[in-house]
Structures are given as structure tokens and as C-alpha cells.
Ligand SMILES: *[C@@H]1O[C@H](CO)[C@@H](O)[C@H](O)[C@H]1NC(C)=O
């Protein structure tokens with residue numbers, strides 16, 4: 001009795017709509033995490049110590065010293081030698097003590113650094129270096145503190161010392177690269193980053209980002225020089241920009257005064273020179289720190305004047321940021337923008353919403369802009385704001401979902417998403433709970449498809465699945481779509497993809513939910529739509545095994561007949577799900593086996609599946625066939641076939657997956673038990689040994 005036969009196609013084998021290799025994804029996330037840790041602001045807890053074991057070296061020197069002493073002055077008294085030894089021991093002890101002290105000072109320095117007291121941190125690290133001269137981590141950490149203090153030369157010197165301790169210290173090169181960048185030594189900075197690449201090619205992503213930053217800064221620097229030259233030479237537009245900004249510095253004017261000035265300024269932003277002068281003459285802070293302008297932002301929608309000011313500022317920002325990375329960076333660094341932009345996006349005021357959306361769209365067009373948006377905006381609020389676009393017109397809703405998808409496919413977003421899912425999940429649940437009647441169906445589909453895409457990550461899937469609200473929202477939306485399948489066909493289709501992913505979570509713990517979902521899918525098996533049929537079968541193949549009761553219900557509703565029909569006429573994906581479903585049903589229910597035998601004459605269909613290229617299909621077909629062998633006389637209908645060879649081939653190691661080998665072995669075993677003539681065939685094929693070892697393997701828990 002081999003009931004332990006594994007079903008094939010659990011978490012490891014299929015993800016129809018998510019074909020990404022999970023290992024590759026995992027690797028990407030790991031790499032991202034590594035980068036995050038790497039640029040982490042708090043210095044490292046403990047660097048790699050200098051590799052030489054000082055204790056050992058000291059001891060060697062001492063011992064060697066003894067020998068030469070003994071050789072040279074053989075007359076030395078025992079007492080003198082003893083005192084020498086004491087002295088050496090004393091020195092070793094002091095060194096150990098110093099090391100402990102230096103470690104403590106490093107920790108103290110790190111704490112000071114973490115609370116932003118960089119001067120105190122420098123003092124601690126310096127004191128530590130007084131105790132132990134060659135402690136690399138103290139140099140790199142002190143360099144990092146100097147960077148914070150803007151003391152770039154000192155940072156560079158410390159990095160050089162760290163490199164003397166360890167010439168492969170990538171951290172030292174990172175800090176040195178930063179210091180050189182701040183000093184505008186672009187070539188030297190690039191050299192530092194290149195060095196890192198030579199030492200550790202796996203840091204490529206971080207190095208690429210850093211090099212990109214150097215290039216952008218150099219570009220900005222050149223632009224600034226050029227803009228200044230044009231300003232000095234009296235170029236009209238340049239002078240006007242400068243004068244306008246000076247005028248706008250006046251505090252406490254009528255809001256329309258600012259709106260007017262900003263409008264003119266926006267018109268002036270014809271090319272890079274004007275954009276650059278806006279930046280170098282503090283345009284960003286003049287606008288964002290103006291009290292009157294700020295009041296307008298915080299009272300959006302209360303009066304027309306406020307709206308006018310908001311819109312003019314948003315248009316100005318678009319004009320100054322268009323194609324200008326440095327301006328984009330400065331804009332996103334404006335205090336409060338991280339919350340301001342999402343809140344402007346979420347407003348009911350059409351003009352403000354449109355202009356803030358246009359700004360966001362502009363920013364997210366490039367990889368650099370996206371990285372700024374992802375690292376500086378309040379992403380939870382942004383997500384909420386974009387989702388609120390589902391309330392508006394088809395066009396607005398679809399553009400918002402397209403932008404969200406664009407962002408969400410960025411690896412950096414995914415890292416954030418996974419870490420912040422508990423806070424974000426209610427927003428997503430809210431999307432599923434929307435009335436699909438009053439939501440743009442295509443935008444709704446985009447959003448659900450995005451959830452499906454994100455749920456390919458096991459950690460995300462787990463959290464979604466664990467939320468009762470989320471599960472119930474899926475079920476609720478399925479129910480509403482079912483009421484009008486003609487109208488909600490697309491929504492149902494996308495939703496089934498998401499549900500299918502969620503159901504990869506095994507073993508099932510939410511039986512009541514799984515039963516409800518299975519019932520809906522059984523109902524969907526009456527559909528005429530191939531896509532819906534396939535996905536419904538996909539969900540069933542994953543949910544049925546969670547409940548015997550549900551299998552019985554499905555059998556009564558004719559699931560076996562439907563699956564056999566899929567196997568005869570359906571495509572490859574549908575067949576995969578169908579055979580898995582049959583395997584589940586025949587595994588636990590005798591009636592299912594009898595029905596398969598009745599509907600698949602002489603096992604023509606199952607035999608064909610056993611030769612499939614797709615191992616998941618082979619494994620489940622073998623399992624299903626083995627189950628059917630328990631019905632009397634079923635085996636003899638296979639006597640004229642080559643079933644023994646076929647199964648032996650899979651069991652004997654042709655199959656890559658152990659589960660498939662096992663299932664084939666089990667099927668052979670059941671075949672031979674049911675019909676002794678198969679055992680004779682097997683002996684002729686010298687297959688006993690293979691089967692013996694496979695079965696033994698299976699028998700071992
Ligand atoms: C998510 O969507 C992107 C873009 O369509 C695609 O390249 C990627 O393979 C999808 N990932 C998963 C896991 O579905």
C-alpha cells in the first residue's frame with residue numbers, strides 16, 4: 001500500500017502565469033538586500049579583523065628572542081629569563097586588554113554615529129586607534145563619520161590607512177570614492193569604484209550605481225559652469241531667471257503674486273541653462289519653503305487661488321525637471337515632498353491631480369528617476385493615491401495602473417513591498433472589495449494582474465494568503481463576477497490567476513475558504529471560455545486535495561468526466577491541471593478510479609500522457625494509473641501495451657524529479673501486484689532490481 005505517493009506540481013513545478021525562475025528572483029532580492037546593507041548608514045558592527053593573529057606572532061617573536069638570548073649569553077640567570085617571560089606575558093596581556101578597549105570604543109562610536117553625533121563618533125574611533133593602531137574597521141568607520149562632517153580630506157586619509165591594513169578593503173574604496181566625488185575629483189572617484197570591481201566583481205550593481213552618480217554629478221557640474229558663464233556674459237534669459245527668483249524671494253505677498261511669477265519662470269525654462277540656473281539660485285528652496293505657497297498646498301481644494309498656485313508650482317517643477325537628473329534629485333530631496341506629492345495625487349481636484357500625475361509620470365520615465373521616486377516618496381501613500389484613481393474615468397484609472405505597474409516591476413519597489421506588505425495589504429484588499437460595476441474593468445484587471453505578479457514571491461504570497469480579509473475579498477469578487485460572467489470575464493480571468501498563485505501555499509490551512517473557492521471553480525467548469533476553464537481547473541488542482549468532502553462534491557458534479565474531456569481536447573496547460581486533478585481524486589476515492597476506467601477505454605489517454613515531455617504530467621499520470629490498478633481486472637486491459645517498459649524507464653532514472661520516479665515505481669508495483677503476468681515481464685526486462693531499490697526508497701520515511 002503506497003499511499004505516500006507525492007502529487008507532482010506543488011510549489012516547485014508550476015506557476016503558469018509566473019514563469020520567472022524563483023531562484024533567480026531570490027537571488028535578485030538577496031543582491032538588493034546586500035546593497036541596502038552595504039550603503040547602510042550605521043557603520044559595521046565589526047569589520048574583518050587583520051588576518052594575522054597577533055597573539056601568535058608575539059609569541060613567536062618572544063620564543064625566537066629567547067633562543068638568541070640563550071645562544072649568545074648562555075650565562076643568563078634563570079631569574080632573568082623568568083622576568084623576560086613575565087614581561088612578554090605582560091605585553092601580550094596588555095594587547096588583549098587594548099583590543100577589548102578598542103572594541104568597546106568602536107561600539108560606543110557606532111552608537112554615537114547612529115544618533116547623528118558624528119563628532120563624538122570621531123572621538124571614540126580615534127581613542128580606539130590610540131589603543132590599537134591597526135584596526136581597520138576603526139579607520140573605515142571614522143572615514144564614514146568624517147564624510148558626514150564634510151571633512152573629505154581626512155576621510156581620504158583614513159581610507160588610505162584602512163587600505164594599508166587590508167589592500168582589498170572595498171569599504172575603504174567606497175568611502176574614498178564618495179569623498180573624491182564630494183571634492184569634485186571625478187576621475188579619482190571613478191578609479192576608486194573601478195578598484196572595487198576588480199576586487200569584488202559581485203558588487204557590480206552597487207558600483208554601477210555609484211559610477212552613475214559620479215557621471216551625473218560631473219554633468220551637473222559642467223552645466224553649472226556653462227550656465228554661470230552665460231549669466232556672466234549677460235544672456236537675457238539667464239539674467240531674467242535670476243531676477244525672477246530674486247523677486248520671488250519676497251515674503252508675505254498675495255498668492256497670485258507668486259503664481260504669476262512662477263508662470264513666467266515656467267515659460268523661461270526653455271533649455272538646460274535656465275534649468276540649471278533655477279537650481280544654482282536656490283529655486284527649489286525658494287518655492288518649497290515659501291510660507292504662502294505652502295499654505296496653498298495644505299489647503300488644496302478650498303479656494304480657487306490656492307488651486308492656481310498649486311497648479312503653477314506643479315507645472316514649474318515639470319519644466320525644471322524635464323530631462324535634468326540633478327534637478328530631479330533636488331526636487332525629490334525637498335522636505336515634505338515625499339508626502340506632499342502623494343497627497344496632491346489623491347486630491348479630488350482634477351487640475352491638481354492631473355498636474356501631479358504628469359509630474360510623477362515624467363519622473364518615472366527613467367531608471368534614475370524611478371530610483372529617486374522609490375527611495376524618497378512615501379510609497380504607501382503613493383500606492384493609496386494611485387489606487388484611488390480607480391474612482392475616476394477609464395483613462396485616468398488605466399494610466400494610474402500603468403504607472404503603478406511600471407514602478408512595481410522595479411526590483412527596488414519589490415524589496416520595499418515585501419518589507420512593508422502588512423501596511424499595504426489593506427489597500428490591495430480594498431481594490432478587490434471595490435464594486436466592479438463602477439470601476440474601469442481594464443484598470444481593475446491591471447491592478448489584480450499586478451497583485452498576481454507580486455504574489456509569485458513566496459513571502460508575499462504567504463502574507464496575502466494569511467490575511468483573512470484578503471482571502472475573503474478574493475472570494476467576494478469571484479462571487480460578484482460570477483453574477484455576470486459576460487461582463488466580468490476579464491476580471492474573473494485575472495482573479496483566477498491570483499487565486500491560483502495563492503493556492504500554491506500548501507498544506508492548506510483554510511479549508512472552509514478552499515471549499516468555497518473549489519465550488520466556484522466547479523461552477524466555472526461549465527463555462528464556454530477556454531481561458532476561464534483552464535484557470536478554474538488550475539485552481540481546483542490545487543484546492544481539492546485540502547478536503548475529502550470537496551472531492552466528493554466535485555465527483556458528484558462530474559469532475560472526472562470534465563477532466564477527461566480536457567485531456568482529450570484541451571491544451572497543454574489545461575492537461576496539466578486536469579491530470580493533477582484526476583490524480584487527487586483517484587488517490588482518495590474508489591469511485592473516481594472506476595469512473596476513469598469507464599471513461600478512458602484501455603487507458604489510451606493515460607498511456608499517452610505517460611510519454612509526455614512534461615514530467616509533471618508523467619508523474620501525475622503514473623499516480624493516477626497506479627490508483628486505478630486497485631480496481632479488479634483493470635490491469636489486464638494493459639497486457640498488450642508496453643506499460644511496463646514505459647514505467648520502468650521513468651522509475652529507472654529517466655525522470656529528473658524524484659517524485660516522478662517514485663510515482664512510476666509505485667505504479668509498476670501496483671501493476672505487478674494486480675496482474676502477475678506483468679511481474680514476469682518485469683523480470684524479463686531485468687527490472688526487479690530497479691523497482692526493488694525504488695520501492696525501498698519509497699518505503700523509507
Ligand atoms: C511580472 O511582470 C513582468 C512584466 O510583465 C514580467 O517580466 C515578469 O516575468 C512577471 N513576473 C512574474 C513572476 O509574473
Ligand SMILES: *[C@@H]1O[C@H](CO)[C@@H](O)[C@H](O)[C@H]1NC(C)=O
Nearest residue numbers: 049052053054055056057059
Ligand atoms: C591566536 O592564536 C592563539 C595561539 O595559537 C590562540 O590561542 C588564539 O585563539 C588565536 N586568536 C584568534 C583570534 O584566532
Ligand SMILES: *[C@@H]1O[C@H](CO)[C@@H](O)[C@H](O)[C@H]1NC(C)=O
Nearest residue numbers: 184185186187188189190191
Ligand atoms: C579624466 O579622465 C578623462 C578620460 O580619461 C580625461 O580626458 C580627463 O582629462 C581627466 N580629467 C582630469 C581632470 O584629470
Ligand SMILES: *[C@@H]1O[C@H](CO)[C@@H](O)[C@H](O)[C@H]1NC(C)=O
Nearest residue numbers: 687688689690691692693696
Ligand atoms: C531487494 O534488495 C535487497 C537489498 O537491497 C535484497 O536483500 C533483496 O533480496 C532484493 N529483493 C529482490 C526481490 O531482488
